[in-house]
Amino acid sequence: MRIAIVEPRSAGCQLIDRSAELGHEAIVLTAGHGDRRVPDAHLARAGQVESVDTNDDAATLARLRKLHEQRPLDAVVPGFEHYVPSSAAAAAGLGLRGLSAATALALRHKHVMRDVLRAHGTDQPGHVLVTDEAALAAATEAVGFPCVIKPVDQSGSLNVRKVTGPAEAREAFRRIHAYGVGYLDRAGLPLVLVEEYVSGPEFSVEGYVEDGAVVVLGITEKQLGPEPWFVEVGHVVPARLDHDTARVVERYTTDVVRALGLELGPFHAELRLSARGPLLMEVGARLPGDRIPDLLRLATGADLYEITLRSYLGLPCRPGAPAPGTGHAGIRFFLRPGLGSYRRMEVAPELRSDARVREIGALVAPGRPVPPQGSSASRLGYALAAAPSYRATAEALDAAELGTRFA
Secondary structure (H helix, E strand, O other): OOOOOOOOHHHHHHEEEHHHHOOOOEEEEEEEEEEEEOOOOOOOOOOOEEEEOOOHHHHHHHHHHHHHOOOOOEEEEEEEEHHHHHHHOOOHHHHOOOEEEEEEEHHOOHHHHHHHHHOOOOOOOOOOEEEHHHHHHHHHHOOOOEEEEEEEEOOOOOOOEEOHHHHHHHHHHHHHHOOOHHHHHHEOOOEEEEEEEEOOEEEEEEEEOOOEEEEEEEEEEEEOOOOOOOOEEEEEOOOOOHHHHHHHHHHHHHHHHHOOOOOOEEEEEEEEEOOEEEEEEEEEEOOOOOOOHHHHHEEEEEEEEHHHHHHHOOOOOOOOOOOOOOOEEEEEOOOOOOOOOOEEEOOOHHHHHOOEEEEEEEEEEEEOOOOOOHHHHHOEEEEEEOOOHHHHHHHHHHHHHHHEEEE
């Protein structure tokens, strides 16, 4: 099978590797520079690499048409959430399986998502869309302080901030409007959501849709860095939830996914457990980032990479029982607020010999400036662990946090 993957980033890069392992030919469309540069180790597994400005939807579709004419493609898969709408449009143009335009839009732009869920009567945080600063005061008054100011189309918690008063709200609004062209060489929409601040633990739900059925594979427990930012610094699969609470979360997520009209493929829904029940933060028609598919596969054996590929190819998503997992798996990201740069990453020797610790690595190279707090780019490194129990996994991650030093 020939699978075109549009601008793979994060978990999308693993789709290249998994395609090769499953005997498919991955054709990677990428700009090949800046944030849109796919690591060489992944490109080496691709059958073909096409250089194209993936932010230009017309150019991307034209290149896909040419590839399809040369030898038919079997699927067009978005490699990152920013490319879900363009991949859906391309698949439709080529007569291939994909999301509808309306679904792709609702699962990409947060204000559209909120509108669709409101029309379906789904409980969610109170919110107001703001297009200019003059309307900000009325929006925050309607929602109430504290509240959350967020862009409608960014990722990685970029410029998502809790604010406690009018001055902070104006600062957060201006930060979003001043962002300009940034990550992936893309300019964000000049739209801002003012949302109700929801207190409570945060989780994500990983799953997929097949033949109209919403399948939940797992619930991920999340650890966040210090407010006012919402940077994710850790995940554990499966989450510590009693059976009844887990079922409530699954039913709520299923209702959300159905309301938004997701027709096929993976989803990643983030929510908080509030006093009135689960409330959606956001949901995407994509693989989760932060290595969550790897954690899911380690812990449960469920392979969301393969499921994604099979879904877009029109094959049964799970052809057999998954391989046995370790029971639990987790990842911890290292934040070091106030550190501008570092020369070396030092790992305690006992961590190297701990069988629970599968990986420890850097995310910001030595000598490079550490990005400011306020997005996932500020995370210096990570540790990934797996063990039979939640407690053993969490203890390994705690040990890695304490035993890793940036000097």
